[in-house]
Amino acid sequence: MTTPLDIITWATVYAHEHREQYLSELLDLLRIPSVSTMPEHTADVLRAANWIAAQMKGIGLQNVQVTLTEGHPVVYGEWLEDPTLPTILVYGHYDVQPPDPVDEWQSPPFEPEIRDGQIFARGASDDKGQMFAHLKAVESYLKTSGRLLVNVKFIIEGEEEVGSVNLESFCREHQEMLAADIALVSDTHMFGLDKPSIVYALRGLTYMEVEVRGPSSDLHSGSYGGAVHNPAQVLCEIIARLHDAQGRITIPGFYDDVQPLSEEEREQLAQLPFDEAEFRRETGVRRTWGEAGYSVIEQISARPTLDVNGLLSGFTGEGAKTVLPAWARAKVSMRLVPGQRAHDIAEKFRRYVESLAPDTVDVTVTELAGGEPAYVDPHIPEMRAAERAYEAGFGARPVFMREGGSIPVVGLFQDILGLRTILMGFGLPDDRLHAPNEKLDLESFYRGIETSIHFMGAYKTFAQPSHSSRS
Amino acid sequence: MTTPLDIITWATVYAHEHREQYLSELLDLLRIPSVSTMPEHTADVLRAANWIAAQMKGIGLQNVQVTLTEGHPVVYGEWLEDPTLPTILVYGHYDVQPPDPVDEWQSPPFEPEIRDGQIFARGASDDKGQMFAHLKAVESYLKTSGRLLVNVKFIIEGEEEVGSVNLESFCREHQEMLAADIALVSDTHMFGLDKPSIVYALRGLTYMEVEVRGPSSDLHSGSYGGAVHNPAQVLCEIIARLHDAQGRITIPGFYDDVQPLSEEEREQLAQLPFDEAEFRRETGVRRTWGEAGYSVIEQISARPTLDVNGLLSGFTGEGAKTVLPAWARAKVSMRLVPGQRAHDIAEKFRRYVESLAPDTVDVTVTELAGGEPAYVDPHIPEMRAAERAYEAGFGARPVFMREGGSIPVVGLFQDILGLRTILMGFGLPDDRLHAPNEKLDLESFYRGIETSIHFMGAYKTFAQPSHSSRS
Numbered sequence: 001m002t003t004p005l006d007i008i009t010w011a012t013v014y015a016h017e018h019r020e021q022y023l024s025e026l027l028d029l030l031r032i033p034s035v036s037t038m039p040e041h042t043a044d045v046l047r048a049a050n051w052i053a054a055q056m057k058g059i060g061l062q063n064v065q066v067t068l069t070e071g072h073p074v075v076y077g078e079w080l081e082d083p084t085l086p087t088i089l090v091y092g093h094y095d096v097q098p099p100d101p102v103d104e105w106q107s108p109p110f111e112p113e114i115r116d117g118q119i120f121a122r123g124a125s126d127d128k129g130q131m132f133a134h135l136k137a138v139e140s141y142l143k144t145s146g147r148l149l150v151n152v153k154f155i156i157e158g159e160e161e162v163g164s165v166n167l168e169s170f171c172r173e174h175q176e177m178l179a180a181d182i183a184l185v186s187d188t189h190m191f192g193l194d195k196p197s198i199v200y201a202l203r204g205l206t207y208m209e210v211e212v213r214g215p216s217s218d219l220h221s222g223s224y225g226g227a228v229h230n231p232a233q234v235l236c237e238i239i240a241r242l243h244d245a246q247g248r249i250t251i252p253g254f255y256d257d258v259q260p261l262s263e264e265e266r267e268q269l270a271q272l273p274f275d276e277a278e279f280r281r282e283t284g285v286r287r288t289w290g291e292a293g294y295s296v297i298e299q300i301s302a303r304p305t306l307d308v309n310g311l312l313s314g315f316t317g318e319g320a321k322t323v324l325p326a327w328a329r330a331k332v333s334m335r336l337v338p339g340q341r342a343h344d345i346a347e348k349f350r351r352y353v354e355s356l357a358p359d360t361v362d363v364t365v366t367e368l369a370g371g372e373p374a375y376v377d378p379h380i381p382e383m384r385a386a387e388r389a390y391e392a393g394f395g396a397r398p399v400f401m402r403e404g405g406s407i408p409v410v411g412l413f414q415d416i417l418g419l420r421t422i423l424m425g426f427g428l429p430d431d432r433l434h435a436p437n438e439k440l441d442l443e444s445f446y447r448g449i450e451t452s453i454h455f456m457g458a459y460k461t462f463a464q465p466s467h468s469s470r471s
Numbered sequence: 472m473t474t475p476l477d478i479i480t481w482a483t484v485y486a487h488e489h490r491e492q493y494l495s496e497l498l499d500l501l502r503i504p505s506v507s508t509m510p511e512h513t514a515d516v517l518r519a520a521n522w523i524a525a526q527m528k529g530i531g532l533q534n535v536q537v538t539l540t541e542g543h544p545v546v547y548g549e550w551l552e553d554p555t556l557p558t559i560l561v562y563g564h565y566d567v568q569p570p571d572p573v574d575e576w577q578s579p580p581f582e583p584e585i586r587d588g589q590i591f592a593r594g595a596s597d598d599k600g601q602m603f604a605h606l607k608a609v610e611s612y613l614k615t616s617g618r619l620l621v622n623v624k625f626i627i628e629g630e631e632e633v634g635s636v637n638l639e640s641f642c643r644e645h646q647e648m649l650a651a652d653i654a655l656v657s658d659t660h661m662f663g664l665d666k667p668s669i670v671y672a673l674r675g676l677t678y679m680e681v682e683v684r685g686p687s688s689d690l691h692s693g694s695y696g697g698a699v700h701n702p703a704q705v706l707c708e709i710i711a712r713l714h715d716a717q718g719r720i721t722i723p724g725f726y727d728d729v730q731p732l733s734e735e736e737r738e739q740l741a742q743l744p745f746d747e748a749e750f751r752r753e754t755g756v757r758r759t760w761g762e763a764g765y766s767v768i769e770q771i772s773a774r775p776t777l778d779v780n781g782l783l784s785g786f787t788g789e790g791a792k793t794v795l796p797a798w799a800r801a802k803v804s805m806r807l808v809p810g811q812r813a814h815d816i817a818e819k820f821r822r823y824v825e826s827l828a829p830d831t832v833d834v835t836v837t838e839l840a841g842g843e844p845a846y847v848d849p850h851i852p853e854m855r856a857a858e859r860a861y862e863a864g865f866g867a868r869p870v871f872m873r874e875g876g877s878i879p880v881v882g883l884f885q886d887i888l889g890l891r892t893i894l895m896g897f898g899l900p901d902d903r904l905h906a907p908n909e910k911l912d913l914e915s916f917y918r919g920i921e922t923s924i925h926f927m928g929a930y931k932t933f934a935q936p937s938h939s940s941r942s
Contacts, residue, residue, distance in 0.1 A: 037790035098792055104688060126691075162790055189694070203693060207791040216755025217575060218906040220597075222674060222876025223660070225806055226776035227750070227767045229760035232801075233714065233779050239704060240711030279698070284687025289700035289831040296698045305697035308704050309794050314781035315802060319508035319633055320678040320840040321569055322804055322877075323780050323905050330703075331786060333793055335696055360760045369791040405693025406793075434794050435689040 002145070008457035010144035015136065015449045022136045022449065023119075023442070025055070029094070029128050030112040030121040036072055036095035036161050045158050048094045049073040052156050059139035061154065067174075069166035072158030076177070079138060080151045086460060087151035089180035089419065091409050092131025092187065093160035096123035097434045104436035117442045124440035125431035130186035131156060133426060133445060137452035149457050153180060157409070160187075163207065163369030164408040171416045182382050183413045184455065186448065188403045188425030191273050193443060196390040196398040196451075198383060199423035203301070204336035204373035205406035206345045207309075210235065210353055211329045213362040218314070219324040228324055229360035232313040235328040238356045238363070242306055242332070246292035249306045249334070251345075251352045259339040261302055269297050272401055282430050301402035305335045331368070335404060342370035371408025376420050385455055385462040386422050392458075393451025405433075424455065473616070479928035481615035486607065486920045493607045493920065494590075494913070496526070500565070500599050501583040501592040507543055507566035507632045516629050519565045520544040523627050530610035532625065538645075540637035543629030547648065550609060551622045557931060558622035560651035560890065562880050563602025563658065564631035567594035568905045575907035588913045595911035596902035601657035602627060604897060604916060608923035621930050624651060628880070631658075634678065634840025635879040642887040653853050654884045655926065657919065659874045659896030662744050664914060667861040667869040667922075669854060670894035674772070675807035675844035676877035677816045678780075681706065681824055682800045684833040689785070690795040699795055700831035703784040706799040709827045709834070713777055713803070717763040720777045720805070722816075722823045730810040732773055740768050743872055753901050772873035776806045802839070806875060813841030842879025847891050856926055856933040857893050863929075864922025876904075895926065 015022070034048035035041040049066050056064045056077035064077040072095060080087075099109035099122045107113035112121035119129065134154070141148050155178060157167050171178060190197040214231035215224070244250050261269075274297045280288065290299035299305070309332065314325030334345055350365040357363035376383075378400045390398040403423065413419040426448030432438045486493070505519035506512040520537050527535045527548035535548040543566060551558075570580035570593045578584035583592035590600065605625070612619050626649060628638050642649060661668040685702040686695070715721050732740075745768045751759065761770035770776070780803065785796030805816055821836040828834035847854075849871045861869040874894065884890040897919035903909045 037792060038788065098786070098788065100786070100788075101689070161792075205693070205793065207793065214756060217903065217908070218572070219754060220876060220904040220906065221776075221778040221780060221804060222676070222806055222874075223900075223904065224754060224771060225778040225804075225875065226770035226774060227759045227761045228754050228756055230778050232782050233710060235782070236707035236710035236779065236801075237714075239707035243704065243708075283690060283695060283699050285685060285699055285831060287831050288698045289829070290698045299697035300695060303697055305692075307692040307696040307701050307793075307795050308707065308785070308799075309692060309792060310785035310787045310796070311703050311706070311782040311799060312787040313783075314779065315569070315571070316781045316783040316800070317509065317569060317571075320802065320804070321508060321632075321780060321905065322676065322678065322778075323568075324778050325781070326906075328779075328782060329787070330707075331791065333692060333696075333791070335693055358760070360756060360758050403693075404696065405691060429694075432688065433691040433694065434792065435691065437688070 004149050004457060007141065007145045007149060008453060011140040011453045012450055014144045015140040015453060019446055026129055026132050026445070027112045029132065030123055031110055033110045034095050034158065035098050036159050037098055045072045045095055049075050049158055052094050055135060056154065059135060060142045067170065069170060071162065071166045074167070074170050075156040076154065078153040079148050081148045082151070085150050087153060087180040088456065088459060089153045089155060089178060089183045090134045091183055091185045092134065092156045093127045093158065094131065094156055095158040095161050096126065097161050101436060106437055114442065118439040119442055120437055120439045122438050124438055125427040126433040126438065127160065127187045129440040129445050130426045130448060133186065133448035134452045136449045137456060140449065140453055150459050152456065153178065163371055164412065167409060168412055168416065171412055175417060178417055180419060183419045183421040185407060185410065185421050185423050186425050187407050188423050189427035189429055189431060190425055191399060192428065193394065193441065194396050195273055196394045196396055197401045197425065198386050198398045199403040199425065200376050200378040200400050201338060201402040202374045202410055203404050203406050204340060204342050204411065205333060205369065205371045206336060206342045206349065207333040207369040208346060208349055209329060209331050209366045209368050210238065211327060211364045213327045215324065215326050218326050221322045221324040224324050229358065230324055231361055232325055232328040234358060234361050235313065235330055238353055239308060239330060241356055247290050249304065251348050253348050254304065254345065257339040258304060258337055261298065266298070269302065270295065272297060272399055300404040302337060304337050304340060307333055309333050335406065336373045338373045338375040340373060342372055346370060371406045372411030374410035374414065374421065380420065381462045382420065382422055385458045386424050388458045389451045389455035392454040393447045424451065475620055475928060478612065478616045478620060479924060482611040482924045483921055485615045486611040486924060490917055497600055497603050497916065498583045500603065501594055502581055504581045505566050505629065506569050507630050508569055516543045516566055520546050520629055523565050526606060527625065530606060531613045538641065540641060542633065542637045545638065545641050546627040547625065549624040550619050552619045556621050558624060558651040559927065559930060560624045560626060560649060560654045561605045562654055562656045563605065563627045564598045564629065565602065565627055566629040566632050567597065568632050572907060577908055585913065589910040590913060591908055591910045593909050595909055596898040597904040597909065598631065598658045600911040600916050601897045601919060604657065604919035605923045607920045608927060611920065611924055620928050623927065624649065634842055635883065636840070638880060639883055639887065642883055646888060649888055651890060654890045654892040656878060656881065656892050656894050657896050658878050659894050660898035660900055660902060661896055662870065663899065664865065664912065665867050666744055667865045667867055668872045668896065669857050669869045670874040670896065671847050671849040671871050672809060672873040673845045673881055674875050674877050675811060675813050675882065676804060676840065676842045677807060677813045677820065678804040678840040679817060679820055680800060680802050680837045680839055681709065682798060682835045684798045686795065686797050689797050692793045692795040695795050700829065701795055702832055703796055703799040705829060705832050706784065706801055709824055710779060710801060712827055718761050720775065722819050724819050725775065725816065728810040729775060729808055732769065737769070740773065741766065743768060743870055771875040773808060775808050775811060778804055780804050806877065807844045809844045809846040811844060813843055817841060842877045843882030845881035845885065845892070851891065852933045853891065853893055856930045857895050859929045860922045860926035863925040864918045895922065
């Protein structure tokens with residue numbers, strides 16, 4: 001008689017034997033420059049969506065659909081084994097960050113190259129490779145036993161890198177289709193190959209643009225400099241007032257709703273295998289910096305922060321051009337922690353920046369994107385299935401950690417679908433997400449597939465089915 | 472018998488009758504994108520130099536030569552009428568500023584278009600059109616009388632917009648060739664067509680680049696934000712400390728060598744036909760800004776200033792990219808007044824910026840260009856020839872003013888050739904130098920030619936020959 005363990009084992013063996021095929025398919029996906037923030041890549045984003053849908057159909061998923069939104073499409077597919085079994089909703093995204101600065105890449109961002117056991121390509125880790133591991137886990141089951149041990153639904157979106165702007169309405173309009181017992185997201189990183197990590201808290205995001213407009217066109221700095229307030233100077237003076245000397249953010253009310261860290265949690269965070277010297281080596285900084293009174297790991301995961309993401313004004317080419325620029329622009333984003341709300345922070349930012357603007361210029365503050373912070377109680381039973389799966393896939397007991405990045409969908413799933421999310425990432429800390437030379441560890445990709453096989457196999461044991469799947 | 476007045480009159484009539492030809496030739500020159508700051512335009516800069524040389528030969532100048540330098544070439548030509556006559560050294564430049572932002576031009580920057588009596592093109596006013604007026608003045612003499620009333624030498628360079636970096640060595644190596652009694656430069660503006668202006672003081676320039684380097688590559692602001700000092704933030708904090716709340720520059724020692732304005736000169740400056748409402752309309756600013764205690768005209772011409780000319784860091788495209796940038800760069804330039812020295816100010820700037828740099832980042836300060844301020848006593852007799860010429864060309868008595876811009880050559884001529892410079896500009900305040908839609912008033916171009924004819928005609932009367940020309 002076939003036991004669940006047999007089914008899991010066969011799938012695992014199959015996955016191992018088909019590593020080359022799985023990798024080759026991932027490389028095909030990585031060749032599609034599905035940059036969601038850049039209008040010139042719209043066709044590529046659509047191509048990636050169709051590629052995913054074709055994959056889903058190829059491995060045998062049912063009800064596969066590419067749904068157009070006002071932005072980029074959402075791809076859905078499912079395998080409903082048995083209505084009495086619990087259902088896992090796997091989320092991922094097929095869109096990627098822009099590759100610039102392109103000339104800092106060692107190999108072209110959309111021509112994946114394997115060097116030293118790493119897959120170098122934009123999107124390798126964030127999130128194509130991680131998301132793809134779950135599809136390959138399902139394929140490994142279906143190709144061996146023709147069945148799964150749970151119900152699985154996939155929702156793979158194309159707008160994560162632009163703040164998942166159309167996902168909310170998609171979720172509202174497809175609540176029944178998306179009904180599940182738990183959400184599973186792999187879009188985070190682990191401490192190391194031997195230190196898998198389950199993320200129980202994510203930072204939210206508020207992304208703003210500040211534009212300072214002065215004279216109606218660029219002026220000669222010799223003829224006008226000294227009597228026309230320089231917009232680039234004004235912008236710098238505004239940005240300089242967003243932090244105090246202790247690295248705290250000075251926006252009035254910014255910290256009002258921050259849930260303070262408990263002593264217990266601070267102690268746990270201090271136990272994490274975080275190596276500050278390694279952090280400095282990896283980032284190339286001589287010395288870390290941040291909010292006074294908090295450790296580095298607290299600063300990057302459990303405390304809200306503010307970063308300038310971009311500056312542009314005037315002449316930026318080679319040499320000297322004596323221009324007094326007509327305008328200056330900055331992109332500024334804030335990472336939020338549980339308790340804070342994205343739009344509320346955007347408004348506080350706007351009011352503060354406007355209060356700093358002198359009346360010699362026009363300052364415009366625009367909210368470009370946002371996502372809510374998230375927190376999932378690490379003591380719920382579903383977390384045990386994830387622990388078990390990591391132990392099987394990576395041979396090590398996972399640690400529990402907070403993640404500094406933002407995955408807006410986690411808050412969305414909570415708010416709209418009433419779903420908690422298990423964040424089981426396969427990335428590594430040096431994957432260089434959003435930066436040149438992004439990569440995914442090949443071993444991590446393969447182990448991720450096996451971990452997913454084990455999570456899908458172990459989940460039933462821990463979870464109580466609460467929703468029936470599609471009736 | 473032919474009198475000098477006949478010669479002047481014939482030249483003037485000829486210039487009037489050949490306006491169309493002269494304009495058409497200027498448009499040809501304006502079509503050459505001789506942008507000296509941009510390496511991709513090197514061939515165009517050379518083309519412009521050869522075009523000028525061909526013009527010089529065509530109108531009959533002698534000893535025409537295009538001298539290559541380590542940068543762009545210098546074009547020289549002369550007409551030595553009589554060694555007992557005084558010699559005017561006419562300086563101009565054929566290089567232009569970059570045209571960006573190109574999309575803000577109403578007509579393409581290098582396809583000159585005449586609208587409402589204005590020639591729109593990059594370089595129309597700065598300095599091709601103004602410089603060209605003197606060549607056409609000489610042509611008008613030679614085509615009518617076959618002679619001039621003074622000796623004239625032309626030195627037309629191609630690096631004014633990059634700080635005339637190779638002109639100093641050129642002047643040192645060609646002191647005999649360039650020997651003259653006075654220098655004449657038209658690269659400034661007048662108050663208006665009916666208010667010609669003689670500039671007796673120019674600001675100098677120190678142009679710096681500040682680069683802040685943090686992490687070794689761009690990082691994900693979610694994973695690292697909060698513990699890695701953001702280079703764009705650091706750059707803004709440095710720039711914010713370059714001015715105090717009264718608009719004064721905070722660089723230690725910056726004002727030490729500034730020659731204070733006398734009460735007499737402040738009164739004269741206050742008498743100039745400067746209209747602050749018009750200044751606001753022209754620049755499009757709601758309110759002027761600047762160093763407390765000084766009038767707008769003092770701020771833009773007689774006081775030293777500091778402007779941010781450009782900012783660049785991180786992601787500057789459309790939308791949101793959550794990057795923590797590896798570096799941030801600013802271009803910052805200072806306008807200097809008599810008493811200050813360009814390199815001394817560069818060093819003071821460097822020391823101050825370095826003192827503001829936190830030890831979490833690397834800050835590099837580079838001196839990109841510089842030029843000394845200049846002052847020519849408005850009471851010398853040569854100024855009377857210029858007054859007379861303007862009265863003839865523009866039908867109005869000129870005012871004496873300081874100019875906020877920098878013309879490094881004026882300091883150079885003083886230091887190396889012992890020459891005083893008469894700054895007799897034909898530009899207008901709204902010519903949009905260094906900005907989109909630069910233009911030159913057509914009337915101003917024609918009157919400039921006539922003014923030059925009269926200056927060359929009247930100069931002998933006022934000047935005492937002190938140098939013999941080429942022996």
